[in-house]
Amino acid sequence: MESVERRLEVLQAEGERLAQYLARLPSDAWSRDSSCDRWEVRDVVAHLAGGADFYHDSVTRGLQGDSSPSAGRPEPGRGDPVQSNEGIARGSIALRESLGNDVLPQFRERNARLNQLFSELSGDHWETTCYHPASFFPVRRFIDLRISELAMHSHDIRSALEPEARLSDDTLPTFLDLGPQVALRWGFRFGAKLERPLRFRFDIGSPDLEYTDIVVEGDDCHGELPGQASPDVTFRCSAETLALVLYGRANTTAALADGSLKYEGDADAARQFAQWFGVQQP
Numbered sequence: 001m002e003s004v005e006r007r008l009e010v011l012q013a014e015g016e017r018l019a020q021y022l023a024r025l026p027s028d029a030w031s032r033d034s035s036c037d038r039w040e041v042r043d044v045v046a047h048l049a050g051g052a053d054f055y056h057d058s059v060t061r062g063l064q065g066d067s068s069p070s071a072g073r074p075e076p077g078r079g080d081p082v083q084s085n086e087g088i089a090r091g092s093i094a095l096r097e098s099l100g101n102d103v104l105p106q107f108r109e110r111n112a113r114l115n116q117l118f119s120e121l122s123g124d125h126w127e128t129t130c131y132h133p134a135s136f137f138p139v140r141r142f143i144d145l146r147i148s149e150l151a152m153h154s155h156d157i158r159s160a161l162e163p164e165a166r167l168s169d170d171t172l173p174t175f176l177d178l179g180p181q182v183a184l185r186w187g188f189r190f191g192a193k194l195e196r197p198l199r200f201r202f203d204i205g206s207p208d209l210e211y212t213d214i215v216v217e218g219d220d221c222h223g224e225l226p227g228q229a230s231p232d233v234t235f236r237c238s239a240e241t242l243a244l245v246l247y248g249r250a251n252t253t254a255a256l257a258d259g260s261l262k263y264e265g266d267a268d269a270a271r272q273f274a275q276w277f278g279v280q281q282p
Helices: 004-023 027-031 041-063 081-119 123-127 139-161 169-187 239-246 252-258 267-276
Strands: 129-132 135-138 198-203 213-217 220-224 233-236 262-265
Touching: 004 081, 004 139, 004 169, 027 041, 041 081, 041 129, 041 139, 081 139, 123 139, 129 139, 135 139, 139 169, 169 220, 169 239, 198 267, 213 267, 233 267, 239 252, 252 267, 262 267
Parallel strands: 198 233
Antiparallel strands: 129 135, 198 213, 213 220, 233 262
C-alpha cells in the first residue's frame, strides 16, 4: 500500500484536476446528464461537496471518540444498497438546488476544508476508528475513500461529455485496494443462492497491481487472496476496466462482447458474473 503522504498527494491532485476541469465547462454543460444514472453534472458536483462535509464530520467525531452513525445513517454494513443509493441521489439533488449557482465554489471550499483536516493529522491519528456506512474504518482509509469518490465521479462527468475519458493512473491502486471492502458491498446484485461457491480470478497485466479473487458463495460475495484453490473463471482486463466493472460504471456484458474483458473457464459462471456486477451506483 502506498504511504499516507503519497495518497494525500493523489487526493489533492485529483480534487484540483476536477475543479479546473469544471471551471472550463460552458454553462450549458452543467445541466447535461452525467454518466451517473439520473444525475446531471451539477448534481454530481453537489454530491462531492456533500461528501466532503460527511467525511469531515465523521473523521472529526471519530477523533473526538465518537464513531457512532451520524443522523439518519445506518449501522455500518447494515444499510440496503438500493435504498441507500436512492437516498444519496435525493440528498445530492436537494443540495444542488439549495446551492444554486454556487455549486463549484462550494465544492472547492468544502474539498479544501477536508484536505486541510487531513493535512493536520499525524501518527496515531491515522489509526483512529471512524464511522462509514460500509464499515468502521481508520482515518487513513478515508483518504482512499475520498480519492475513489473524486476519481469515479470525475469519470462520471467527463465520460458523458468526452467518451474517451479515463480514470487517472494514480488512482487505480486505490480502487483495487478498496474493492474488497467497499465495491463488493455496493456493486454486487444477486438473486437466488448458489448451490456451490464460484471463484473469479483477475489478471490485470501488471506485476505491480493485483486484485483479490472474488468468491460468490450462497447469496453473498467476498474477496480472498489468490491461493491454491483453482478459479472457476479467470478474467483478463486492464486495471481500469476492473475498477469500472466493480464500481458499476461498465456494462460487463458489453465488455465481454467487445473483448475489453476476456475470460477463461466456465462460460455460464462468466455470464452470471456479468449479471451480478456492472449495476450503476453513486
